[in-house]
Amino acid sequence: MSVVSRLLLAEWTKLRTVPRWMFTLAAVAVLTIGVTVLTAAGTIVSGGGGGDEPSDLPANHQDAGNFRYQRLTGDGSLVARVATQADSHQWAKAGLMLRADERHGAASAAIMVTPDHGVHLQSRLGDTDIAGSAAGAPRWLRLDRSGTTVTGYESADGHDWHRVGAVEVAGLTGGADLGLFVASPDEVRIDRQFGGESMTGHPTTGEATFDGIRGDAGAWQDGDRSMPPEEGRVAEDGDTVTLAGGGDVGPTLDVEDRTRTTLAGVLIGLMAVVALAVLFVTAEYKRGMILTTFAATPRRERVLAAKALVLGSATFVAGLVASFGAFLLGSALLGAKGLAMPSLGDAGVLRALVGTAALLAVVAVFSLAVATILRRSAAAITVVLLLLIVPQIIATGLPLSVAMWLSRLTPAAGFAIQETVERYDTAISPWAGFGVLCAYTAVALAVAARRLNRRDA
């Protein structure tokens, strides 16, 4: 047997033969899942989320607002002037929209004016965005459909047209709805205070008047998806149509990262990981067993490496049980309450779940290295928790910009691996954040190895 494999076997034997350590590993999963279940059970879902409606809506996107349309059977075109637009929100939208059907999240494209950001041509709920001129209402807009290609135009006078761009809309195979729309995002207010934040979205109602409408065919139909529903209104006065509606068509930065919500219990499980990792080292120092360990293996950095590998792997496995368990159970509980929950196949979800296990594993190795440097349980646990948890608590009480730097520069950046959506307070991308934690861990390991070999045992 090679030196490496027998050292791994020795450290694994140490880990598995102290019953309370195996209980602690199990507790990582139990605590994490338990906290998630408690949180989910205590979550009260208020308001209708349209949960029963069939939906293709991707996570963290909204597809609301008011829509008045004609049914197209093939290609077609619509022209209208946005005569006036209420300044309900800097990103309020008024313009022309083409969509495959009425379902939430259906394939769509739209050209619009906004109070503060000029003309935009968007598809995929804003994920594809082509900026036009900086003009606001009044503005002439035109939307042409040819197969799956949708082309947008704008004009100051209805004669001299300027092409904004064209987008390919996959899924636009058969007929389509082409019409006028208004939308207006929620006004988000965030109150940050120590220990948490409260975020409240206040609905705004967009309103715009359209005239000069030249559509191809058909009767006008109403497709109001306003949030809240009572805000949707349509008024016709001769050739002028006034539409009002609330809710946005596009990505939302104020939404909950629901994958991450189900993983909130990891913070508790993490405490167990830190305690276990620190004790895995300091218990040997406390009782002088480290002398036996180093007498058996005079190359001390090998002992450190074996400990790190064994503990990291064991924690990773426990972490997988914890993260998948918390996500699946949490999703089931919250889903049953009518919240739209992401599924395993959604963007970033697998990364967040496997990443959470990896996060716990790296934290274990980090704690192990700190414990090797300090040799004392209380000191090591305090230092690790200070570096990992306190930045997150303090951050909620600091101005956002300072909080973001804390979340980028401290080992707590590693928690970014749990993100599945970009939020207003996203400080660092998932992999970069995880990399920051790994860098801290690598440095701590290097210092630990150096001190092991330089100091008396």
Place this chain on the structure above:
Amino acid sequence: MEATIEVRELRKRYGDTVAVDGLSFTVHSGQVTGFVGPNGAGKSTTLRVILGLDRPDSGSALVGGRPYHQLRNPLRDVGAMLDASAFHPARGARNHLLWLAHAGGLAVRRVDEVLEQVGLASVARRAAGGFSLGMRQRLGIAAALLGDPPVLMFDEPVNGLDPEGVRWIRGLLRALAAEGRAVLVSSHLMSELEGSADHLVVIGRGRLIADRAVRELLAAASGDRVVLRTTHRLDAMTALANAGATVAATDAEEVTVSGMPAERIVEVLTAQGVSFFGITGHQASLEEAYMELTRDAVEFGEAS
């Protein structure tokens, strides 16, 4: 590998405290070497340096002619028990030996063999934290024996044992030496080594005080003293002092005489008509020999 430990000019200080100060000695194979000195004399430090756990400031410690860290498989070359309680209390005795066997690349059957050897086979699965001091010593000894090494070191193995345990350890040490191993046993009580050590290395304040065979040491400590038992103590002392001997009253009916052989004492007393009822050559105990040695060391230390 040659079964020896060589310590050469070893110096080690911790902060301001000099623990070992120019210590040199050799432990040979086939005998039990007692490593004796008061608490704090530097015994444990020396053992730690031999095991490569602490780095000496100068000098060297070689096992079989090599520094410890150059041994290819240390557990097969040197077995050591430094602290009888150096295990996790929640881990079973067998599992404690199991991880050590894995770390040393030793066969798992050795674990059961040494458990049998030290008499812990029946409690092998019990958590070591619940062991009595005697059982802990046995577990520590089992760990040292695991690699079947030619060199063995035990730090205070007799400490806190009951008489039966002490007898067992003496027998074990003798048996290990008889197998040709080099056995180093430290103790702060010379009496604990009585009947097991062949050779003694005595240290005080980190320095060598004596490095001699036990037989020689006892002879030197016994000196040429003779114990005389008489009811006429004063007459006897006067007669012997006049004849040139050094006398001391050591009990109500006992006089210790030195500087005069027993037959001459009998002659002098018979000539002077002083009766006595006993005369014996004095046989020093190891403890006495040790007290004498360390008393000198203490005085030396205080004078310097």
